[in-house]
Amino acid sequence: xxxxxxxxxxxxxxxxxxxxxxxxxxxxxxxxxxxxxxxxxxxxxxxxxxxxxxxxxxxxxxxxxxxxxxxxxxxxxxxxxxxxxxxxxxxxxxxxxxxxxxxxxxxxxxxxxxxxxxxxxxxxxxxxxxxxxxxxxxxxxxxxxxxxxxxxxxxxxxxxxxxxxxxxxxxxxxxxxxxxxxxxxxxxxxxxxxxxxxxxxxxxxxxxxxxxxxxxxxxxxxxxxxxxxxxxxxxxxxxxxxxxxxxxxxxxxxxxxxxxxxxxxxxxxxxxxxxxxxxxxxxxxxxxxxxxxxxxxxxxxxxxxxxxxxxxxxxxxxxxxxxxxxxxxxxxxxxxxxxxxxxxxxxxxxxxxxxxxxxxxxxxxxxxxxxxxxxxxxxxxxxxxxxxxxxxxxxxxxxxxxxxxxxxxxxxxxxxxxxxxxxxxxxxxxxxxxxxxxxxxxxxxxxxxxxx
Amino acid sequence: xxxxxxxxxxxxxxxxxxxxxxxxxxxxxxxxxxxxxxxxxxxxxxxxxxxxxxxxxxxxxxxxxxxxxxxxxxxxxxxxxxxxxxxxxxxxxxxxxxxxxxxxxxxxxxxxxxxxxxxxxxxxxxxxxxxxxxxxxxxxxxxxxxxxxxxxxxxxxxxxxxxxxxxxxxxxxxxxxxxxxxxxxxxxxxxxxxxxxxxxxxxxxxxxxxxxxxxxxxxxxxxxxxxxxxxxxxxxxxxxxxxxxxxxxxxxxxxxxxxxxxxxxxxxxxxxxxxxxxxxxx
Numbered sequence: 001x002x003x004x005x006x007x008x009x010x011x012x013x014x015x016x017x018x019x020x021x022x023x024x025x026x027x028x029x030x031x032x033x034x035x036x037x038x039x040x041x042x043x044x045x046x047x048x049x050x051x052x053x054x055x056x057x058x059x060x061x062x063x064x065x066x067x068x069x070x071x072x073x074x075x076x077x078x079x080x081x082x083x084x085x086x087x088x089x090x091x092x093x094x095x096x097x098x099x100x101x102x103x104x105x106x107x108x109x110x111x112x113x114x115x116x117x118x119x120x121x122x123x124x125x126x127x128x129x130x131x132x133x134x135x136x137x138x139x140x141x142x143x144x145x146x147x148x149x150x151x152x153x154x155x156x157x158x159x160x161x162x163x164x165x166x167x168x169x170x171x172x173x174x175x176x177x178x179x180x181x182x183x184x185x186x187x188x189x190x191x192x193x194x195x196x197x198x199x200x201x202x203x204x205x206x207x208x209x210x211x212x213x214x215x216x217x218x219x220x221x222x223x224x225x226x227x228x229x230x231x232x233x234x235x236x237x238x239x240x241x242x243x244x245x246x247x248x249x250x251x252x253x254x255x256x257x258x259x260x261x262x263x264x265x266x267x268x269x270x271x272x273x274x275x276x277x278x279x280x281x282x283x284x285x286x287x288x289x290x291x292x293x294x295x296x297x298x299x300x301x302x303x304x305x306x307x308x309x310x311x312x313x314x315x316x317x318x319x320x321x322x323x324x325x326x327x328x329x330x331x332x333x334x335x336x337x338x339x340x341x342x343x344x345x346x347x348x349x350x351x352x353x354x355x356x357x358x359x360x361x362x363x364x365x366x367x368x369x370x371x372x373x374x375x376x377x378x379x380x381x382x383x384x385x386x387x388x389x390x391x392x393x394x395x396x397x398x399x400x401x402x403x404x405x406x407x408x409x410x411x412x413x414x415x416x417x418x419x420x421x422x423x424x425x426x427x428x429x430x431x432x433x434x435x436x437x438x439x440x441x442x443x444x445x446x447x448x449x450x451x452x
Numbered sequence: 453x454x455x456x457x458x459x460x461x462x463x464x465x466x467x468x469x470x471x472x473x474x475x476x477x478x479x480x481x482x483x484x485x486x487x488x489x490x491x492x493x494x495x496x497x498x499x500x501x502x503x504x505x506x507x508x509x510x511x512x513x514x515x516x517x518x519x520x521x522x523x524x525x526x527x528x529x530x531x532x533x534x535x536x537x538x539x540x541x542x543x544x545x546x547x548x549x550x551x552x553x554x555x556x557x558x559x560x561x562x563x564x565x566x567x568x569x570x571x572x573x574x575x576x577x578x579x580x581x582x583x584x585x586x587x588x589x590x591x592x593x594x595x596x597x598x599x600x601x602x603x604x605x606x607x608x609x610x611x612x613x614x615x616x617x618x619x620x621x622x623x624x625x626x627x628x629x630x631x632x633x634x635x636x637x638x639x640x641x642x643x644x645x646x647x648x649x650x651x652x653x654x655x656x657x658x659x660x661x662x663x664x665x666x667x668x669x670x671x672x673x674x675x676x677x678x679x680x681x682x683x684x685x686x687x688x689x690x691x692x693x694x695x696x697x698x699x700x701x702x703x704x705x706x707x708x709x710x711x712x713x714x715x716x717x718x719x720x721x722x723x724x725x726x727x728x729x730x731x732x733x734x
Contacts, residue, residue, distance in 0.1 A: 103698070104698070107483070107697070110484045111485045128483040128484075129483075131483070132484050132486055134484060224678050225678060226678050277590075277680055278569055278587045278590035278591070278680065279569055279570050280678070281590050281676060281678040281679040281680055282568055282570065282589065282590055282676070283570055283571070288570075291570075291571070293570070414698065414699055414700075415701075418698070418699065421677065422683075425680060
């Protein structure tokens with residue numbers, strides 16, 4: 001009996017411990033990667049304080065932490081970073097945190113003073129980091145650099161990371177455009193001609209109708225309401241509507257052009273040209289496309305590594321440019337570009353800057369293109385990119401560059417974007433009309449913008 | 453002296469943060485712990501007008517109402533069954549306990565795929581048996597049940613072990629006496645086991661309700677914001693997470709979590725008051 005009691009107690013103990021370990025596990029994994037790494041760096045720093053003072057020559061002990069969110073880009077970027085280590089002797093270690101947790105991790109790091117040394121920045125989030133001076137000021141360094149030529153990058157991407165026209169906090173990394181993926185086999189079966197640059201959105205809808213089967217085994221299109229940049233934003237701007245005004249003070253959701261554009265996709269969902277909303281909600285578009293469930297999806301160039309390495313997609317699919325609007329004749333592509341930024345309180349500002357400088361150099365940008373990681377932001381380095389996946393018509397993505405519109409953003413992009421996406425669901429399910437939804441969004445978004 | 457480490461831990465990790473959260477809830481938060489602006493009761497006013505907060509509270513209750521009774525009832529029956537002398541007893545105990553050892557995030561991930569309406573195993577089985585597919589996690593009216601099922605599944609082992617410990621405390625003499633008097637197994641269960649294990653049941657129900665009110669990981673991992681059932685399933689803790697960490701609106705997030713604290717406190721006080729009515733201390 002005694003033994004049993006002891007056993008029961010032990011079991012309870014183990015269970016409580018494992019419970020604590022489990023519930024703590026998430027945090028320590030997410031935050032831990034970065035806090036663990038930073039203790040590493042502090043360790044090395046205490047050992048190498050003298051070598052550090054003797055300029056970068058003795059910095060071989062330094063290991064920079066580099067935080068990114070895209071596993072697809074990790075192998076390619078590791079290669080580029082290896083080149084960098086060979087050249088400078090500065091080591092760097094990439095850590096991937098998925099997008100959903102990346103910003104939580106970064107914010108916790110910023111609040112606790114343990115940001116990764118170098119990391120990716122995005123237009124959604126840059127404002128807060130700039131306002132509270134969390135990032136390394138790169139302005140002077142860029143000016144005096146002989147490797148980095150900022151004039152070679154798209155001005156609008158530079159501007160994203162420029163705080164109020166004075167301080168540059170990040171160097172552009174890449175540029176992205178949107179393409180239309182289609183399933184050739186399904187098009188052949190349905191006897192529909194492949195999409196090309198003559199397509200208007202009406203042709204697009206007509207094709208989707210022909211490609212949808214009544215038995216629910218195949219649909220023309222998959223587009224989730226949360227897919228704004230690669231999805232409905234493009235048509236909004238194609239119709240000369242907008243999401244946010246140029247001065248970032250008012251919402252464009254109440255414009256008739258915007259409503260019309262959103263209604264176009266919402267009605268395709270309501271009319272059954274997309275899978276039932278439940279299916280759409282539980283599965284990402286590319287997963288449905290890869291499963292041969294839908295004939296067309298709109299995806300950004302950042303999805304290439306995912307889609308181009310999928311066997312089913314290689315066998316059956318190709319890429320075309322987006323359709324154009326019949327009235328305006330516009331075929332805009334909402335684009336964005338990530339930036340390389342460094343922590344404002346990193347222990348190795350010079351090494352971190354050296355890495356950012358290298359990442360922005362023509363050489364590294366060229367390599368980024370050659371490896372097919374993403375489209376480089378550096379002028380003239382993009383052409384090789386199309387060769388990265390020869391079986392696909394990657395040229396479509398480059399053709400989309402003729403009419404580029406920067407991804408709408410303001411200081412609190414995340415708040416109004418999430419709010420808009422949440423409400424947009426009602427338009428997709430048909431519970432509310434696109435107009436009702438858009439007007440609601442406009443009211444709330446204007447209130448949020450007024451608070452900024 | 454012996455309680456000092458515990459006291460320090462409790463103070464630093466629990467008590468201080470509680471007051472910080474209360475303090476925080478009166479501010480409109482800036483970023484990175486800087487630039488807080490005092491707004492008085494604004495966050496609370498906003499919360500009382502916010503339909504999604506009340507919906508989240510209802511969702512949390514619904515989840516708890518399904519999870520707690522079932523996880524306790526099933527675990528109790530299992531514990532009684534596994535307390536007998538039988539072959540493979542420890543194997544069964546281990547099997548029931550295993551979900552507790554797995555990381556909650558991993559558990560939720562696997563269930564998410566089992567539940568998937570298009571490619572999920574459950575619907576595949578239903579289809580082969582000739583039934584229609586079910587939208588397990590995207591039907592606003594029923595999703596909370598299926599999420600609670602995952603909660604029940606993963607917590608049964610924990611409750612069961614606690615009950616087993618409680619059962620070991622019951623002297624065999626009672627059962628022997630009952631058998632001599634000709635009481636059936638069911639009668640023994642209701643008249644001996646339940647009253648004598650009631651202190652443990654009380655402990656389990658108090659801690660389970662608190663834990664169920666704080667449900668987060670299952671919902672975070674299984675539900676997507678695109679999900680039409682999302683509004684009807686997001687819990688208060690999820691809402692707190694979303695405001696505090698995703699949209700960096702710390703002050704409002706703190707106000708939400710204060711509401712949760714209050715609700716849990718009220719429920720727990722009621723439970724402690726009610727224990728005289730049904731808990732049997734010798």
